[in-house]
């Protein structure tokens with residue numbers, strides 16, 4: 001049985017449907033602090049209130065549903081975190097702390113995403129390796145370094161099966177963006193339409209993991225390159241204007257390219273999408289939705 005915290009977010013919305021397809025809808029418990037809408041998951045299944053800052057409600061969910069894997073996705077992202085650092089600190093740091101503490105006694109696997117925001121201005125910018133300088137300057141980044149290190153500590157010290165991927169910006173056609181720096185890369189498709197693979201890291205046998213936190217990367221683009229691809233794939237006349245805000249300064253502190261060779265070697269990570277395929281897929285999924293609304 002799997003518990004997904006923060007299941008109504010950008011990753012959760014798609015991951016829950018994928019997990020339900022793979023393991024059976026009744027075996028995947030989605031949780032969040034908000035109510036789901038009918039568009040959230042493409043496959044119905046159990047949903048529970050779950051506040052990751054409250055260890056007792058979390059413990060109840062784990063015991064009630066006999067959980068053996070937790071995908072801990074509840075988090076406050078980078079841009080929103082800078083607007084309310086106190087809330088980000090509480091949700092992100094207390095959340096992982098509670099999950100790991102419970103995994104010690106209740107024995108379950110913990111998958112918690114990390115991010116390229118766990119790097120900082122002193123990190124090498126090109127082909128950033130897994131092990132490198134990590135001195136982030138956002139509260140989100142600080143709490144994600146904490147997540148990585150605390151997870152690795154619980155793994156070594158208590159044998160908790162903790163695994164983490166450093167994700168770059170996520171682009172999803174299922175959920176609206178939620179307070180990160182790369183929200184624009186999703187918003188651009190809605191604008192274009194209205195105006196003009198999950199890798200199961202959780203299933204890799206433990207003896208193939210040479211480490212617990214892995215860099216991964218698929219594609220890297222600038223807003224201009226994204227607009228060029230929209231023109232090429234779908235809308236030759238699409239126009240774009242640039243109005244960078246405080247999120248650009250945050251993104252400037254992160255690497256430009258990521259070395260994910262260890263993930264490729266250890267558990268055969270390969271991205272399925274490059275820029276044009278992603279753009280094509282986003283239009284295919286979003287066009288019917290936008291037309292319906």
Ligand code: VAH
Nearest residue numbers: 077078115168169180181
């Ligand atoms: C954020 N999209 O900005 C995320 C991410 C690109 C880094 O973790 O919060």
